[in-house]
Amino acid sequence: MTNRRNPLVAVAVLILAVLAGAGYLLANQGSGHPKAAASATTSAAAGATTSGSTAPKPSAPKPSPPAGGAGTTPAAAGTWVPTDPAMADVCRTKLPSQAQDTLGLIAKGGPYPYNRDGIVFENRESRLPKKSGGYYHEYTVVTPGSNDRGTRRVVTGDSGEQYWSADHYATFQEIDSRC
Secondary structure (H helix, E strand, O other), X not given: OHHHHHHHHHHHHHHHHHHHHHHHHHHOOHHHOHHHHHHHHHHHHHHHHOOOOOOOXXXXXXXXXXXXXXXXXXXXXXOOOOOOOOOOEEEHHHOOHHHHHHHHHHHXXXXXXXXXOOOEEOOOOOOOOOOOOOOXXXXXXXXXXXXXXXXXXXXXXOOOOEEEEOOOOXXXXXXXXXX
């Protein structure tokens, strides 16, 4: 019985090694991923304007990890994969111009029009995927005619995902940057 298991173990180890190698290769093709390419450009621009530091500003979202994960099939490089397929998504170009302006400020790391922009969003209602505390940050989207911050927000995750809420967190849509 032991002699039969050794070949099976060897085959299983070989398969895991091949999968790990493929995952490594996919992870290093980040330049084809839209969010990775955008964050690389943002990091390079931030490094040019600071005192030689290329570290992102604390409020700037981090680049997305490679598509896929435990139990999923890796997507082709350059494709957008929603963090929660059950959540509705919205094309970036379909958002109001003020939301697009806010996304531009987030990509640059500010400055923001409101002092509460960039604070931690606690996800108390659990409408976004559950993550550790401090993972999400919120930003105001200017509402024309409103004399306060209004109800429109963009919420970002530390892995680079972005969400739109037009109704002060009652509903969210994940922002698809491909369109």
